[in-house]
Amino acid sequence: MKFLRIIVCFIVTLTYAQNRKIPVDTMVVTTHTATVKGVNFQYTATTGMQPVWNADGAPIATLYYTYYQRNVKQKEKRPLIFSFNGGPGSASVWMHMAYTGPKLLQIDSEGYPLLPYGVRDNPHSILDIADIVYINPVNTGYSRMIPDDEGKLPDRKTFFGINADIKYLAEWITTFVSRNSRWHSPKYIIGESYGGVRVMGLANALQSNEWMFLNGVIMVSPADYKLYGTNQPVYSALNLPYFTAAAWYQKALPRALQEKDLLDILPEVENFSIQSLMPALAKGGFISEQEKLQMAQKMSYYSGLSEKAILQNNLDIPTSFYWKELLRDKTGHIIGRLDSRYLGIDKREAGDAPDYSPEFSAWKHAFTPAINYYIKEHLNFETDVKYNVMGDVNPWDKTNDNTRDQLRQAMAQNPYLKVLIQSGYYDGATTYFAAKYTMWQIDPSGKMKDRFTFKGYRSGHMMYLRQEDLATANDDLRTFIKNSLSFGKVAKYE
Numbered sequence: 001m002k003f004l005r006i007i008v009c010f011i012v013t014l015t016y017a018q019n020r021k022i023p024v025d026t027m028v029v030t031t032h033t034a035t036v037k038g039v040n041f042q043y044t045a046t047t048g049m050q051p052v053w054n055a056d057g058a059p060i061a062t063l064y065y066t067y068y069q070r071n072v073k074q075k076e077k078r079p080l081i082f083s084f085n086g087g088p089g090s091a092s093v094w095m096h097m098a099y100t101g102p103k104l105l106q107i108d109s110e111g112y113p114l115l116p117y118g119v120r121d122n123p124h125s126i127l128d129i130a131d132i133v134y135i136n137p138v139n140t141g142y143s144r145m146i147p148d149d150e151g152k153l154p155d156r157k158t159f160f161g162i163n164a165d166i167k168y169l170a171e172w173i174t175t176f177v178s179r180n181s182r183w184h185s186p187k188y189i190i191g192e193s194y195g196g197v198r199v200m201g202l203a204n205a206l207q208s209n210e211w212m213f214l215n216g217v218i219m220v221s222p223a224d225y226k227l228y229g230t231n232q233p234v235y236s237a238l239n240l241p242y243f244t245a246a247a248w249y250q251k252a253l254p255r256a257l258q259e260k261d262l263l264d265i266l267p268e269v270e271n272f273s274i275q276s277l278m279p280a281l282a283k284g285g286f287i288s289e290q291e292k293l294q295m296a297q298k299m300s301y302y303s304g305l306s307e308k309a310i311l312q313n314n315l316d317i318p319t320s321f322y323w324k325e326l327l328r329d330k331t332g333h334i335i336g337r338l339d340s341r342y343l344g345i346d347k348r349e350a351g352d353a354p355d356y357s358p359e360f361s362a363w364k365h366a367f368t369p370a371i372n373y374y375i376k377e378h379l380n381f382e383t384d385v386k387y388n389v390m391g392d393v394n395p396w397d398k399t400n401d402n403t404r405d406q407l408r409q410a411m412a413q414n415p416y417l418k419v420l421i422q423s424g425y426y427d428g429a430t431t432y433f434a435a436k437y438t439m440w441q442i443d444p445s446g447k448m449k450d451r452f453t454f455k456g457y458r459s460g461h462m463m464y465l466r467q468e469d470l471a472t473a474n475d476d477l478r479t480f481i482k483n484s485l486s487f488g489k490v491a492k493y494e
Helices: 002-016 093-098 162-179 194-210 233-249 262-282 289-303 307-312 319-325 358-377 403-413 432-442 467-484
Strands: 026-036 039-053 059-070 080-084 103-105 119-121 131-135 187-192 216-220 418-424 452-457
Touching (some): 039 162, 059 162, 080 162, 093 187, 093 358, 103 358, 119 358, 131 162, 162 194, 187 194, 194 216, 194 403, 194 432, 216 467, 233 262, 233 289, 233 319, 262 289, 262 432, 289 307, 418 467, 432 452
Parallel strands (some): 080 131, 080 187, 187 216, 216 418
Antiparallel strands (some): 026 039, 039 059, 059 131, 103 119
């Protein structure tokens, strides 16, 4: 018996004492059923790794993906969507497991995680009308760089930067489309948060470098480094409508505003932000004391903050200060960055910024077990490599960010291409009004403005976590896809 135990231990050691690494090129295929909009259908899930190659044809990285296809006879006219999250450094878990995919994280109707963590069917998934590919960029999910024959990893600059990221992902998508015979399919790219920067640039890279033309670009709670990277106080005016929304939800506005519906208030605040506050901030220290006081009074009315706190910040309110300050003298709670419906508790009520993001903490400890369970138990993909919900992609090169203009150029060259932007009113990281501003700035000529659509929702950064918005946002995607199909239309300007 002792000898047998030794043999068993030896076999176990041989089984597990191997280098922990991911396959460079592999896939696992499973079949499933879904019910969406009351219709039951079968679909195929293909999950695995597809390489990124260098100019010499050697693999330098491999990306983990999940590809869902509804089982239909003719796929030529079926839309294909490539889905990204952001970060940069975020896996594609969020929209995969909570928005457009066939399975959902177990959450309540307002989007708060439930114990025990798990997954359930998504009755609102867009898989009924489109096939979806969830892509994890390098160092996210199971995606990793590949060492050469001498064990040396490629230069991180090949992957970790605005333009590097766009370049290799465009090439990867082209390989995927060719491998899966999807060149005839209408194609869409969707990106959340930093993914908004990514897909703006990808639209042009796919068309100009890969000769792959798109029907649609979808930006979910998009980030825009042209705003966030400037440190210009004038742009803080774009945050005021978000402050109003967060304060309205937390019942921190004056009664005259609190008694109104949120959507009846926001147009008024948006107008004040552009017409009055932005010009006032542009004057800096040379604004008159009278005008400065008038601005502070109106900002207090719209934000729930005191005039004193606003004046102490010279009308330029950092969002981090707002999350700390709004409820400081009421309940002492902080509010969430990505979703300001969430409350948190800091060590001290004093300070200029929260200790942590309560909503992100809640999401991470719910999504991480769910995606690991789902990949292994439902998709049958087995590996000892860690699934990086958030991966190391630093330093990230933010220079030469021309993605706004790259999207404009792609739209100008492609009369079919339309854009949808979706944002949550309670998102304090990439605010909904900043997303509108980005939309306005993409095409200064205004000649393509009828090809843009903006949709707002009563939730946060991941607006789809709230059940009502999950249904509405997916329906908005369906409408956008149907309206941007171009079968039988001539690609020309009239």
